[in-house]
Amino acid sequence: MSQNDPGRTEPVHHRPFPEDDRPILHVCLTCRQRDAEGQVIETGEPRAGTRLHDALAAFVPDDAPFILRGVECLSNCKRACTVGLTSPTRWSYVYGDLDPEASVDDIIAGATLYAGTEDGIVPWRERPQIFRKGVIARIPPFPTASLSAAPAVAPARASEDQSA
Amino acid sequence: MSQNDPGRTEPVHHRPFPEDDRPILHVCLTCRQRDAEGQVIETGEPRAGTRLHDALAAFVPDDAPFILRGVECLSNCKRACTVGLTSPTRWSYVYGDLDPEASVDDIIAGATLYAGTEDGIVPWRERPQIFRKGVIARIPPFPTASLSAAPAVAPARASEDQSA
Numbered sequence: 001m002s003q004n005d006p007g008r009t010e011p012v013h014h015r016p017f018p019e020d021d022r023p024i025l026h027v028c029l030t031c032r033q034r035d036a037e038g039q040v041i042e043t044g045e046p047r048a049g050t051r052l053h054d055a056l057a058a059f060v061p062d063d064a065p066f067i068l069r070g071v072e073c074l075s076n077c078k079r080a081c082t083v084g085l086t087s088p089t090r091w092s093y094v095y096g097d098l099d100p101e102a103s104v105d106d107i108i109a110g111a112t113l114y115a116g117t118e119d120g121i122v123p124w125r126e127r128p129q130i131f132r133k134g135v136i137a138r139i140p141p142f143p144t145a146s147l148s149a150a151p152a153v154a155p156a157r158a159s160e161d162q163s164a
Numbered sequence: 165m166s167q168n169d170p171g172r173t174e175p176v177h178h179r180p181f182p183e184d185d186r187p188i189l190h191v192c193l194t195c196r197q198r199d200a201e202g203q204v205i206e207t208g209e210p211r212a213g214t215r216l217h218d219a220l221a222a223f224v225p226d227d228a229p230f231i232l233r234g235v236e237c238l239s240n241c242k243r244a245c246t247v248g249l250t251s252p253t254r255w256s257y258v259y260g261d262l263d264p265e266a267s268v269d270d271i272i273a274g275a276t277l278y279a280g281t282e283d284g285i286v287p288w289r290e291r292p293q294i295f296r297k298g299v300i301a302r303i304p305p306f307p308t309a310s311l312s313a314a315p316a317v318a319p320a321r322a323s324e325d326q327s328a
Contacts, residue, residue, distance in 0.1 A: 026304060073324045075257070075302040084303045092256065093239070094301040137258040137301045138239040139248045140190060160237045 022067050023087040023120075025060075025111045027053040029070045031080030033100075038078045052081045052100040059104055065115035076136050085111055089141055090120025097134040106130045124160070186231050187251040187284075189224075189275045191217040193234045195244030197264075202242045216245045216264040223268055229279035240300050249275055253305055254284025261298040270294045288324070 031049030033042040042048055053070045060068050066085075076082040079096030081103070086092040093114070098107065106128035113122045120141070124132065138160075195213030197206040206212055217234045224232050230249075240246040243260030245267070250256040257278070262271065270292035277286045284305070288296065302324075 024304075024306065069304075071304055073302075075299045075324055082301070084301070086303050086306055088252070088306045092303050094258070094303065096301075135239045137246070137248070138237075139250050139256050139258065139303065140188075140233075140235055142188065142250055142252045160239055 021088060022065055023085055023090060023111070023115050024067050024069050025056070025107070026069050026071045026074065026084040026086065027056060028072075028074040028076070028080070028082040028084075029053055030073050031077065031082050034078065034080055048100045049081050052083075052098065052103070055100060055104045056107060060108055064108070064112065066111045079134070079136060082136070083107060083111075085114050085120070087114075087120060087141070090114070090117065091141060092139045093120065093131075094136040094138070095131050095134045096136045098130060103130050185252060186229055187249055187254060187275070187279050188231050188233050189220070189271070190233050190235045190238065190248040190250065191220060192236075192238040192240070192244070192246040192248075193217055194237050195241065195246050198242065198244055212264045213245050216247075216262065216267070219264060219268045220271060224272060228272070228276065230275045243298070243300060246300070247271060247275075249278050249284070251278075251284060251305070254278070254281065255305060256303045257284065257295075258300040258302070259295050259298045260300045262294060267294050 028049045030047060031052070032040050033048040035041050046054070050070075053068075056068055060066075071084070074082045074084050074094060076094060076096045081098040081100055082094065082096045083098060084092065084094045095107075095110075107130070110122070110128045110131045113126060114120055122131075192213045194211060195216070196204050197212040199205050210218070214234070217232070220232055224230075235248070238246045238248050238258060240258060240260045245262040245264055246258065246260045247262060248256065248258045259271075259274075271294070274286070274292045274295045277290060278284055286295075
């Protein structure tokens with residue numbers, strides 16, 4: 001149908017951005033490198049977290065199934081460097097103990113696997129080792145079906161089965 | 165308007181649940197108590213996480229501005245007990261090092277403060293001390309405005325200002 005087609009009766013809705021619900025890979029820009037005891041061993045700039053972000057920005061493919069974003073502080077300072085994977089329909093994960101250079105390929109691989117799941121739960125054995133050892137926390141997705149007013153007692157069934 | 169009113173022309177939409185976007189307070193049911201070195205010191209049932217959940221269920225007011233939910237594992241086993249606060253429009257937070265009895269009142273207070281914010285960020289000095297000392301991680305809300313296809317480089321501006 002051409003733009004001049006007089007049969008067009010529907011209003012035209014302009015969307016400023018394309019629809020996009022790809023997962024987001026958040027990278028903490030403010031993380032400083034620490035030693036095994038958690039003491040800061042870095043005083044210069046740019047910080048390790050910023051270096052990790054910039055290295056990821058250089059290597060994440062243009063057609064990656066996730067979006068890279070820098071963020072100021074993921075509140076995991078003691079186990080820097082830190083990333084967070086999040087999505088409206090998936091469990092969110094935070095990973096720490098990451099290296100600003102050596103972890104880049106595995107972070108991209110892990111984020112790609114995450115994006116390929118329905119619920120964000122990649123089978124344990126398929127996760128990069130840095131994600132298995134460096135998991136900090138996870139949070140269930142906000143339910144799309146509304147909850148009843150009474151406090152819910154049924155647990156969200158998605159255990160972290162480390163044999164899967 | 166009675167059900168037999170012949171003037172009714174609109175279809176009737178039944179919603180099985182009321183709209184509800186209150187934040188959710190997730191409580192890890194599978195947390196076991198650990199000592200200061202992170203070693204499990206609890207072998208019995210119910211686990212500390214389940215006891216924390218049940219204590220919260222007993223004390224959360226019916227008109228609380230958040231919803232309580234049990235969850236199997238928030239992947240913060242080393243710093244149990246653990247809760248997570250989440251909302252579609254707010255930063256999500258995970259807190260650990262919680263006590264199944266002593267922390268109940270402060271968790272309810274902290275979750276209530278969280279629900280009273282627009283973005284989930286309670287000023288640092290107003291947070292219960294167990295939240296200040298026990299923060300494990302936080303994750304930005306998924307953006308409601310769609311993102312462009314290119315990797316975003318602008319950080320989410322919401323630093324954890326510990327003087328606020």
